[in-house]
Amino acid sequence: MDAAHFLGFSLLLLAATLVLASVTSVLLVDAARAIGGEFADFLLEKGPEKVMRRCLMGWGFAALWIAVRRAGWRGWRDCGWTAEGGADPDCLSRRDRVLRGAGIALLTMGVLRAATLAMGAHSWTPMDMGAAARVAVAVRYFAAGLVVALIEETAVRGILYRVLARVAGIWPAALASSVLFAAAHYLNPDSASFDGSGFLSRCAAVLQSTLAFSDLTPWNWFSMLNLALMGVMLCAMQQRTGSIWMCVGAHAGWVFIIQTFHFFSDYSVAFPWDILLAKHANATDGLMTTLMLLAILAWLGAGRRTGECRVRLGGIAWRTPPGARSEFERWMERNRQSFPGGGAEYKAYPGCRVALLDGMVFKAYSWPGGIASARFALRPSRVLKAAAAALDLRAKGLPVAEPVAWAVVRFAGLRRREYLVTREIRDASPLTGLLKMDNAEPELRRAVLAGYARLAAAFHAQGYSNRDLKDENVLVENGRPDGMWAVDLDGVRYKGRVSRRRARKDLYRVGKSLEAAGWTRPEDVSAFFEAYNAAAPMRLRAKAFPA
Known part of the structure; x- marks a missing residue:
């Protein structure tokens, strides 16, 4: 479909749901x-409008089941309880996911509600309750x-959103399911509409009052x-984690904080900053x-790349491109x-080791010691940036080493170690070896310099700066002196438009x-910039290396 x-x-099902709920x-x-x-007493304890809301929920679930079945829902195994394909992309158990979601709720809604108490927007309600009674309320x-x-996350994010995303795409599905989710909280029929004469007229009145959104x-x-x-x-959150369990933890945490806060506190009418900290206990x-919410959304959007896989091996959570996971395992x-x-x-140098092992080259970082360890622990990961840049550059056709897996090991939020595994580039040797040839033929020198120049220009043409494109970070294909590969991308940064100063x-x-290798004679510089200027953007063209 x-x-x-x-x-x-x-839309037809939605209309049928509203009519059937009104009649029922x-x-x-x-x-x-x-x-x-x-x-x-049981049915009308909280008023007839509560009956209508429960009928809406029951018929709504029935309509949801019919709609998603038509759209290709695969049954109870397709409720978002496990990630697509059955593998958790973050290597976390369901319990850990729920706990992480609850932690997000505590750090957001919990802190927000504590701020309203501290600033006087709300105050604790005096209650004659013992400790046991308070604990019972909280439980x-x-x-x-x-x-x-x-229930709500299974229905809305686990089924409706995921099925909609397959049919219409991620953003339309997210917007449609979220607007429906929000509107459902304000479907509040008027209890007076259940009174009056005539069955059909009362059904129509209930339906009309439900759609009036009188609370808005x-x-x-x-x-x-x-x-x-x-x-x-x-x-x-569901899209990033692949399952609904972090959503369940966050949702449950928010409901718990909101309900307990509403029970144990009162709103201060004199508070002047309602629009900032919220008047209602639910803080919406x-x-x-x-x-x-925007901050959490930005954090989620800044997570792993689309299609990235994760696997836990040797006690480390590794990230891999989709096609490399089995090979890396x-x-x-x-x-x-x-x-x-x-x-x-x-x-090898303090804090870093690079080695070749069974067809793969791995780079292992650790605390180098001294004050440098503090910088390593606190600064953003070089490995994550290098892997992301390599995947993007390879997609654009640049000759860079293929990342197979990467990982960052943290303790209490601080980086302890990180690893990057790339595929070995066979039949190639470091550029350093060619530059050490004192008696290289002029044709060989021109080919080597042209290849080096085109590699540098390729980064700039794609909007990337590579501040560490030194000879030891470049490999040259055997028998093809102008065929060069960049193998260390720690110094690569995406600029969008590389400035002349950066270039x-x-x-x-x-x-x-x-210069250190003695390859900066006038004819060498001329050969280099002839090739560089032919491949780089016009604004970056040059005639000599900066002094």
């Missing part, structure tokens, strides 16, 4: 009033939050917008909530005893490598 047909079919609720309310007794809200979160004051429109934004954020009507199985201390060592700094580093 394509997106247009699914939309039309879903009127029938149930009439039956309760006629029968009386405990049945009426009840915790259980209720978990049940509500599991200007303040509540802002609250509804935040609820929709929360839905988008939970969709992003505050600007800080909007900023909080086999490689790690074969070399479990040799990694990371074995292999043929290329180079000159990159060329300065290249010039120093050639």
